[in-house]
Structure formats: structure tokens, C-alpha cells
Amino acid sequence: MEKRTVIFDSDLSIEAYRFEGIKQKFPNHFHEFYVLGFIEGGRRYLSCKQKEYITDVGDLLLINPYDNHFCEQVGVEPLDYRSIHITPERMRELTEAVTGHGFLPEFTQNVVTNYEELSDLKAIHTLINTAGDKLEKQEALYLFLKDVLEKYTRNQPEERQLSQGVEQACRFIEEHFTKQVTLERLSEETGINPFTLIRHFTKEKNVTPHQYLTTIRIGAGRKFLEQGMSLLEVAGHCGFADQSHFSRCFKQLIGVTPKQYMNIFMWEESNEKSGD
Numbered sequence: 001m002e003k004r005t006v007i008f009d010s011d012l013s014i015e016a017y018r019f020e021g022i023k024q025k026f027p028n029h030f031h032e033f034y035v036l037g038f039i040e041g042g043r044r045y046l047s048c049k050q051k052e053y054i055t056d057v058g059d060l061l062l063i064n065p066y067d068n069h070f071c072e073q074v075g076v077e078p079l080d081y082r083s084i085h086i087t088p089e090r091m092r093e094l095t096e097a098v099t100g101h102g103f104l105p106e107f108t109q110n111v112v113t114n115y116e117e118l119s120d121l122k123a124i125h126t127l128i129n130t131a132g133d134k135l136e137k138q139e140a141l142y143l144f145l146k147d148v149l150e151k152y153t154r155n156q157p158e159e160r161q162l163s164q165g166v167e168q169a170c171r172f173i174e175e176h177f178t179k180q181v182t183l184e185r186l187s188e189e190t191g192i193n194p195f196t197l198i199r200h201f202t203k204e205k206n207v208t209p210h211q212y213l214t215t216i217r218i219g220a221g222r223k224f225l226e227q228g229m230s231l232l233e234v235a236g237h238c239g240f241a242d243q244s245h246f247s248r249c250f251k252q253l254i255g256v257t258p259k260q261y262m263n264i265f266m267w268e269e270s271n272e273k274s275g276d
Contacts, residue, residue: 002078004256006264009128012137015085016128019255022079025072029253030207032219034091034107035063036148037083038118043074048110049206060115062107062152068206069110082125098146105153112152120144165190166204169197170212177216178239183209218253221246225262234258 005018017037028047039059046053046061048069055061055071063069065088073079086094088104096102121144127137168190173181183194186209190197201209217238224234235246250258 004260005129006256006261007128008264009137011134012128012141013090014128014141016125017081017083017085017255018125018129019079019081022081022255023073024255026070026255027252028068028070028207029211030066030068030215031063031085031253032065032215033088034065034086035061035083036086036121037061037063037081038115038121039079039081041080042077044071044079045074046071046111051110053111055111056113058114058118060112060118060121060148062110062112062148064107066205067110082122084121084124084128094141094145095149098142098149105149107148107152109152117144117147120147165192165197166201169201169209170205173209173213174216177213177220178237180239181209181213214249215253217246218250221250221258222254222261225258226265228262228265231258 001021002023003018003020004022005020007016008014009016022042038061039055039057041057043057044055046055046069048063049067054074061083092102092104095105120140124137124140124144126132127140169186172186172189183197187194187197192200198208201212205212207215217240221234221238224237225231229237231247232243235243238246240246240249247258250261254261
């Protein structure tokens, strides 16, 4: 039976996802946050940054912000998967706590086969799901991050080398995602003809301009949902044609429906009030 669980841990300021019995195929997309996850059941075909993998039980997944990836089921056994999601802002705080130097790491390996310290990440996930002791959660998270930072990242973040035109296109999308964004307008802003812009944008960002726009809109939608805004309002504020289009794109990229996502914050708020 399919089950999707999302919890926001206010002690650690990170999200914990649990997918059980999932057969959904996720299209090529990216996130604005770090994803650190592991496979407990099932096998998946994963394409990440134009490299292909078959992920299996015991594998660790390390996805950087803006790493484009696509995955689908292999075989008959559905996916059982756990992950934690860390925003860049929070990651900088955590690297400061773990290493004494706050920076945004870049994982150099997206899939670690048979990761030996997988029990550490599983312990973090279990503690979050069982509302474990704050100190115990912090210790587990710091120890796990220390290991992956030492083994699978560069010590300093590397700037992405994007052309000036693609930089301008990205900034324009980020500043005007609430409105209609057309290829013609992006071409006018950057001075690059539409075909060339699509080709270079896709080469440097690994997603098309439209996919980038959709992801930015969904990222904004998550924040609006966290603030308690209605689905109809969120769809309008994020530039979607209607609520159903927003809901469809949200589940496609995030893995849960907007209503399911809203419920975790309603649950947090009700718990805080009951504790007052």
C-alpha cells in the first residue's frame, strides 16, 4: 500500500521524507535544497547530471541543489525510501557547526553504493519520526554530516560557470515567475536568439528554461503553503493557470500533494499551541 510521509523537524530545521510502496516515475527536475536519502526497498533507475545509475537497497543518495535528476522503477518491487532535505541556508549553519567554517558543500558523488554508515542516517530519520530527544538528534545529524562532508564533498564550494546570458535569464525568471514568462521575452532580455538560448540554458543548467520556471514557482508555492495560504491563492501567486495545474506540478516535483504538505505545518502549529 502506498504511503507518503513528510515531517518538518523544528529542532533540526530540516524535513524528513518517507516513501513506502511508491511506483511513481519522477521526471527530470531539480530542487533548491540538498537531498540526502537512502533506499530501503526496491530498485530505481536514476539519471543525475547526465550520469546513469541503478540504485539498490543500502545505497546513499547525495543530491546538490540544482542537480537535475530523473528516476523510475526497476523490477516489480516498489520503492521504500527515506531522505532528509536541507536548505542552503541551513546547510551553511550546519557546516559551520560541524567544521567551524560555514560553506555550501558540493557533493562530488551522487550515489554511494552500499554506504557503510547508513545506520547513522536511518537513526536521524527514526528520531525525527518518533519525536526523539533534541540533543540526540543533533549529535546524530552532526556525526553523519561530518562523515559525508569528509568523504564526498570538496572543502570549498565551486562557482558555477554560466554564461552572462543564462545568468540574466535565470535572474529574470526568479524575479518574474508570478507573471507569464515567454521565450521571446527571455530572448529580448538576454540578447540571445530563442534557439541558442534554449540550447545553452539546457547545457549549463541541465534543465530547460520552462523546467527552471516551474521549479522556481513550486519552490515559492511551498513557502506560501507553509504560511497557510489557500491552494487557489498559491496557484495565482505563483503564476499557474489554475489550482489543478499547480497541484499536478507540485506532486510531480515534490512527491506529495499540496494538501499533504500543508498538513505537516498545521500539525506543527497545533502541537505548539497544545504545548503552551
